[in-house]
Amino acid sequence: MNPRIVGVILKKELLDTLRDKRTLIMMVGVPILLYPALMLIGMQFVLLQHSKLQATVSRVAIQSSAPETIERWLVAYSEKSAREVSEKEGESEEAPLNITVVKSDQPEVDLTEGRLDVLIVVTGDLQATLDTGETAPVEVRYDGTEIRSQDAAKRIDDALLEARDELQSDRLKEAGLAKSFARPLDIRRINMAPPHKKSGFILGLILPMAMIVMLALGAFYPAMDLTAGEKERGTFETLLSTPASKLEIVAGKFFTVFLLAMLTGVLNLASMGATLALVFSELSHFAQGVEVPQIHLPLASILIILGVIVPLAFFVSAMTMCIAVLARSFKEAQNYITPFFILITIPTAFAAMPGIELGPVNQFIPIANVVLLFRDLMTGKAGLEVVSTVFLSMAVFAMLALLLAAWLFQREDVVLSEEKGLPFTWRRSEFVSRPALTPASALGLFALVMVLIFYVGSLAQRASLIPGLLITEWGVILGPVLLVLWFFRANFKSTLNMGRVRLMPLLGALLIAPASVMLMVQFSSWQNKVLPLPEDIKQVFETLFASGGTLTGLLVLLLAAAISPAICEEALFRGAVLSGLRQRLKPWPAILLTGALFGIFHISIHRLVPTAILGVLLAYLVVRSGSIFISMIVHALINGLGIIIASGQLPVSLTARLETIETNGLPWGILLIALLMFLTGILIVEYTSKPKIPPIE
């Protein structure tokens, strides 16, 4: 790679992009003008609304045996607050009263229809209750969806509380007791956080969101313009005809996107900081006595934030380019980018979640780690170690994203694609018969099944567990698989990898299945230490396994939770998905991806890792043996053995021993035997298989 050529491309792309009005508006226009303007307008609007509400007179109706008593309280309070307003504003005239008592025949109807703000209801004889020294119940009814009514209810609350205090001190005086008698404790809550920490906390909630959104917007337009836009305008091929290598081209374009994203991010940070400072100073001027955070950030934090923005912008720029280069036009690129945009803004919600800390796991999750680090930096909590881990892990992700972009740019079917529009049609007649689904339709099928499980499967299982499981497996998983294969004219036999079962791989599989059960027991005893199974999940399993107490129950359970998943889930994952991915991917990437999808499919953080590993194993067996029936047998055996063990169909002594294994893990001897069995099985499969799935071209 020649840095001079990269520089030439970078310089030209910057010039070209900065002449594009769309990019300029997104990059410079939004942060510098629109966005502080919107904030200040919003601020003014809030202030206006507030003073309007203050000037509003609340309309109150009273239902009581002694309305005049209550009215007297309200008037007293209203006069007092009017005096306070006049004193504060230094006006000679008296401010108007803010509560008026109105008569109403149907007060409840009037309240819900907005003709009345608050209705005070006192049941029983108020005066008599007060005279006898008892407690009178007072209801303040209001409409919580109306700001006017909410505000009125607050005023009435204040007025009634003041009246209560007065009545209380009268009663105490009568009894010859001091005021403090009814107030043995005076409790006050005082926020001891230093001012910079308070403001940091608020900034930590707002800034990461704004920062990521703005960085992304800063990256999106140039990324789309320099890839999909260039394809659309027909200049990509011109560039490809020059001596610049694909790597130099991708580097030049990438640095352009990265620089522009950084510029947008920093412009935004500065603009947002300035706007917030302005807003806070307005607030403190307006709301006297209310605690207003002061913006105060240590210089070191600002420098670290700028430092962390670098890998963040790097990552977002590279990912955006990867997505945009797949599109053939600017408009198409926008369609692809939008879901990515939503996806990367989700982690920003992390910062607002209570209890989520930058821990050993999430400091490696891209974007989420930066968001949490931002928050901690704002409150001065983050240490050097965490900063460097986040920086390094983001740098690694950024490099991976850039490598992906470079790989995509090397592919002529991506860079020079001439197919118009999205490669999809709803007319079945337009499809040609094919040996497997395309990778895109295989992944689409997976997504469809996931959605159906979420809406149909989980509802069915909640209604009734075992029938629900059967409906999920056959109706929600296998049904869509068969329909999609029919629709896309995919050959059933080759798509579902229905090769003949041969003896040796079968023998290997029969060794692998029981060994896997033992290894999985061991794995879950490890995992339980790090990530204990929550009680509610445990309960679902217990209900499920309890139904296997009788022989009929056990048979039904085996059908629903061992045989059905072995057929239906295998058809989806080791059939349609695996063969679809194999159209584009080499065996191992396809096997690993199938396993990962199988893990995700179980929608549970506790089952993610073991099921993903199982998914990889099953996919490997199918690729090596060429027959899905092998993985079906292994899947059925693993689930079946698990059920038989868990449903207590074993002699009592063995069950008791299994319970200790669940917590303490397998004895070393047994673990060794399981490992040996597993490896022997794998060796048999590996060396006796002739792959039946033809290699891809």
Add this chain to the structure above:
Amino acid sequence: MLRAEELRKVFYPARSKPVEAVRCASFEVKAGEVFGLLGPNGAGKTTLLRMLGTIITPTSGHCWVNGVRTDQAPDSIRREIGFLSGNTKLYGRLTATEVLRYFGRLYGMTDGHITQRIGELADLLAMQDVLDRRCDTLSTGQTQKVSIARVILHNPKILILDEPTLGLDILTSRAILEFIVHAKQGGHSIIFSTHYMTEAQTLCDRLVLMHQGDLMAEGSPEELYRQTGADSIQDVFLRLLDQRGGNGS
């Protein structure tokens, strides 16, 4: 100068069956020769030229430029080639001069050399008045002239021109054809595709006729007339098509 051996290209569209765009194309182009590629739309001309220009890689077969196999040093091979097709457009937001400077730098030319070449080419192609205008404001003819300047700027030995006169008015077409003659006299090898038969007849030293990915015939216009007994290239083409039909292919 340039030699192609059994070039073949298969595309795998997502929605339909694989397409064999070029089947087993072998030929040689000598220095100072105008080599024509003739055929109807969809014959595979553009795909073949893209392979020669190292824009895409052949599914099988190889290509040599000055004895160097193109897949072994594609980036440096492109220095020897000027490539123009309907898909090589110009950057609309840049001026003609900015575009030419950009490409000159990508070809490793010095700024002084680029300025000198822009001056020469502006005279040759009569385009002084467009140099400082943004490319998105130029007419089709003016754009094509700037594109030609872009292709010849670094003085490549081989020019690959895919339908250079398509959609142009007579005057600009004539200017482009005159330029091809001029380039040939300057010792450049020119490979160009067209579906205007008369253009090919007057310009080409040798030509190949393409149909559905196959090279049907190769030779000088006179040789082709002799082989088929026709008196125009159009006639040659139609007769060859008839023969193919008669052969049952």
